[in-house]
Amino acid sequence: MNLKDIFCQDRAINSMQRAYTAGRQGHAYIFAGADGIGKFSAASAWAKMLLCQEKTVSEGPEGVFHDSCGKCQSCMVFDGGGHPDFKPIYKELIQFTKDGKNKKTPVDLPKDVITEFLIEKVHSKPKMSDYSVYVVKESHRLNAHSQNALLKVLEEPPAYCVIILLCNSIEKMLPTTRSRCQVIRFGEIAENIIVEKLVQMSVDPQQARYWARFSELSLGTAMDWASVEVGENGIFGIKREIVSALSVYHLGDSLELAERMSAASKKISEAFSARNKSLSKTDLNRRAAKGLIRMVVSAFSDAIRLSVGDDAALINCDQRSEIATFAGRFSADGAADKITKAYENLRWVDCSVNEKLIFEELLLNIAGCSTI
Numbered sequence: 001m002n003l004k005d006i007f008c009q010d011r012a013i014n015s016m017q018r019a020y021t022a023g024r025q026g027h028a029y030i031f032a033g034a035d036g037i038g039k040f041s042a043a044s045a046w047a048k049m050l051l052c053q054e055k056t057v058s059e060g061p062e063g064v065f066h067d068s069c070g071k072c073q074s075c076m077v078f079d080g081g082g083h084p085d086f087k088p089i090y091k092e093l094i095q096f097t098k099d100g101k102n103k104k105t106p107v108d109l110p111k112d113v114i115t116e117f118l119i120e121k122v123h124s125k126p127k128m129s130d131y132s133v134y135v136v137k138e139s140h141r142l143n144a145h146s147q148n149a150l151l152k153v154l155e156e157p158p159a160y161c162v163i164i165l166l167c168n169s170i171e172k173m174l175p176t177t178r179s180r181c182q183v184i185r186f187g188e189i190a191e192n193i194i195v196e197k198l199v200q201m202s203v204d205p206q207q208a209r210y211w212a213r214f215s216e217l218s219l220g221t222a223m224d225w226a227s228v229e230v231g232e233n234g235i236f237g238i239k240r241e242i243v244s245a246l247s248v249y250h251l252g253d254s255l256e257l258a259e260r261m262s263a264a265s266k267k268i269s270e271a272f273s274a275r276n277k278s279l280s281k282t283d284l285n286r287r288a289a290k291g292l293i294r295m296v297v298s299a300f301s302d303a304i305r306l307s308v309g310d311d312a313a314l315i316n317c318d319q320r321s322e323i324a325t326f327a328g329r330f331s332a333d334g335a336a337d338k339i340t341k342a343y344e345n346l347r348w349v350d351c352s353v354n355e356k357l358i359f360e361e362l363l364l365n366i367a368g369c370s371t372i
């Protein structure tokens, strides 16, 4: 992928282009924006351009636009996936650290990974190009200790070194880290553009609208969920079942519904895993469980939308009547309280609490404060 192929992130790319044209190529960046919004694609395309041996220069609407040629030896090796000067850093590398063999992938990005794959490597000169580009995924998962270890490298990286930290929230980065990096913000993509993109992938338009809203306008997340193949009715069928069950839900249904959600979570995680073999299974289990909890949250947030007459913004736009039945059981304050509690359940997922217990707790809680 070249820079011109990056989808709907013109503002971020153009700000980097302006700095590059002015000779202010940064050595440390933070790319900040929601998960699945295209930060890693942009970082890869930027790296490919820096490493390219025959860069192209064209005049774009916002000024000079530098891009990779797509044809030189560096670009060919880059597209083949093994460029020696492009170094993505991610937590699954724990397996390849000195003491990490057979270690489970943790929630946080381990300090050993940063030390052994970045800090100890930055002084190795590039092998094929003018730069070595390090892209640290999920930098918001670096704890203070790890961020402090990185400071010296961020402050005085070798001239050929470029470090790009990807994070989903700039607030999670220490001020000392932020002050040493150029911060590039990645914005939301318009809902209609995401819907259009999903429809091009043969997703039904109504389902596409749901996934765009479910993903909070993150194209990558929307594509991930919309394209998962699970069971006969697909993942959209699972979400419809959950919303229908919630609309007529009673305390006595809790354990059975928790059981169904738990089984669905396993299937979704397996489907993710079949498609992303390199990703940690623990992470994919968590992604599936969190997605299902967010489906429940979306029913509550829709109940609030209906209570203020904002029908057009419903996430579950395909199940308005079920949402109306559901909304009749809670006041807006009651629904907001349920959302707060469900967010606590979301945090439990990262703390390795048993999934079925989390679903049970979530559903018992809903029933406990129900007005019926």
Ligand SMILES: [Zn+2]
Residues within 6 Å of the ligand: 052, 053, 054, 055, 068, 069, 070, 071, 072, 073, 074, 075
């Ligand atoms: Zn090239």
